[in-house]
Amino acid sequence: MFAAYAARIDPDQPLTGLELGDRPAPEARPGWSTVTVRAASLNHHDLWSLRGVGLSQDRLPMILGCDAAGVDQDGNEVVLHSVIGQSGHGVGPDEPRSILTERYQGTFAEQVTVPTWNVLPKPKELSFAEAACLPTAWLTAYRMLFTNAGVRPGDSVLVQGAGGGVATAAIVLGKAAGLRVYATSRDKAKRERAVELGALEAYEPGARLPQRVDAVIETVGAATWSHSVKSLRPGGTLVISGATSGDRPTHAELTRIFFLELKVVGSTMGSKDELEDLLAFCATTGVRPVIDEVLPLDRAREGFQRLESGDLFGKIVLTPTS
Numbered sequence: 665m666f667a668a669y670a671a672r673i674d675p676d677q678p679l680t681g682l683e684l685g686d687r688p689a690p691e692a693r694p695g696w697s698t699v700t701v702r703a704a705s706l707n708h709h710d711l712w713s714l715r716g717v718g719l720s721q722d723r724l725p726m727i728l729g730c731d732a733a734g735v736d737q738d739g740n741e742v743v744l745h746s747v748i749g750q751s752g753h754g755v756g757p758d759e760p761r762s763i764l765t766e767r768y769q770g771t772f773a774e775q776v777t778v779p780t781w782n783v784l785p786k787p788k789e790l791s792f793a794e795a796a797c798l799p800t801a802w803l804t805a806y807r808m809l810f811t812n813a814g815v816r817p818g819d820s821v822l823v824q825g826a827g828g829g830v831a832t833a834a835i836v837l838g839k840a841a842g843l844r845v846y847a848t849s850r851d852k853a854k855r856e857r858a859v860e861l862g863a864l865e866a867y868e869p870g871a872r873l874p875q876r877v878d879a880v881i882e883t884v885g886a887a888t889w890s891h892s893v894k895s896l897r898p899g900g901t902l903v904i905s906g907a908t909s910g911d912r913p914t915h916a917e918l919t920r921i922f923f924l925e926l927k928v929v930g931s932t933m934g935s936k937d938e939l940e941d942l943l944a945f946c947a948t949t950g951v952r953p954v955i956d957e958v959l960p961l962d963r964a965r966e967g968f969q970r971l972e973s974g975d976l977f978g979k980i981v982l983t984p985t986s
Contacts, residue, residue: 666774667684668683668684669728670719673715682714684964687773690769696780698736698776699776701774701984702734702735703732703792704772705793706967710729711971713765714728718762727765731746731771731801732796733786733796740785741788743783743795743943744771744778744782745783746799747762747763748764748768751781763800772961773961786943787947788947790946793958794946800933801979803933805830805837805881809821809903812901812929813881815841815843820846821845822845822877822879822895823835823845823848824883825883825888825908826848826866827974828883830905831881831883837945839863840862840945844864846866847866849869869887870888877896880901880903884909886907889916890914893921897924899927900926901926901927902927905931957970957976958982960983
């Protein structure tokens with residue numbers, strides 16, 4: 665079957681390890697379900713995999729992609745939960761939790777097999793492309809906002825790096841939940857788009873906000889860390905789920921953190937229950953993922969290039985070519 669896969673690891677030039685071509689179709693195994701992929705979405709996780717983060721050389725070649733929606737072997741329209749081994753189902757109780765493609769072949773292919781426990785019904789209100797955007801970036805944003813930041817309607821939130829998948833999701837979900845959302849981006853067009861999606865205002869990185877916020881959604885890392893800390897009200901919460909600009913800020917702002925009793929919370933993906941809640945939230949409210957572009961799977965390299973350059977707003981979706 666045709667697939668996009670990691671053939672080599674290169675920390676500095678990750679796309680040199682990306683190959684497009686035939687790979688073996690998944691084999692049936694007890695407790696697992698095979699899904700015919702109708703749509704799969706790109707995440708920074710896929711780029712990090714090509715750099716060797718979470719993916720070791722001995723597991724290559726590895727089909728990339730951790731998000732998908734499709735049709736299972738019984739004809740049901742389904743969405744995949746990307747965290748494998750969270751419950752022990754399908755892999756045994758002693759296997760550590762992993763994200764799909766760290767141990768098992770991924771979704772950038774015509775078919776994928778995952779533990780049956782990881783297969784959820786796709787709401788009829790969502791298209792395959794929309795549903796495929798939810799299990800990683802949108803689920804991450806959902807958990808950051810409503811589980812780890814603990815914000816409530818009327819609270820204020822700063823979202824750093826508008827345009828990225830998680831940041832875009834946080835803006836849309838925050839608006840729908842009645843939050844006062846502020847956003848930042850280096851790009852004027854992305855700032856304007858953030859406001860169109862529901863941000864009250866969007867600023868250049870580092871700009872002073874009209875008020876200190878209750879929570880900050882941080883995925884950029886080193887470049888925005890100091891601004892994130894300085895933007896919080898006393899007792900506020902900074903939730904971080906990524907560090908695309910690096911994980912070593914020049915100023916950690918430790919004095920401000922302890923003096924103002926700020927909370928710093930790490931966040932990774934989300935649970936199956938949270939994904940079910942997110943699917944229902946989108947189905948009932950009309951909230952939909954922001955899709956930048958849909959590409960056939962044989963043009964996956966273009967999608968990876970845009971993701972690496974940051975030249976996108978929302979999600980890039982791949983659809984199998986057959």
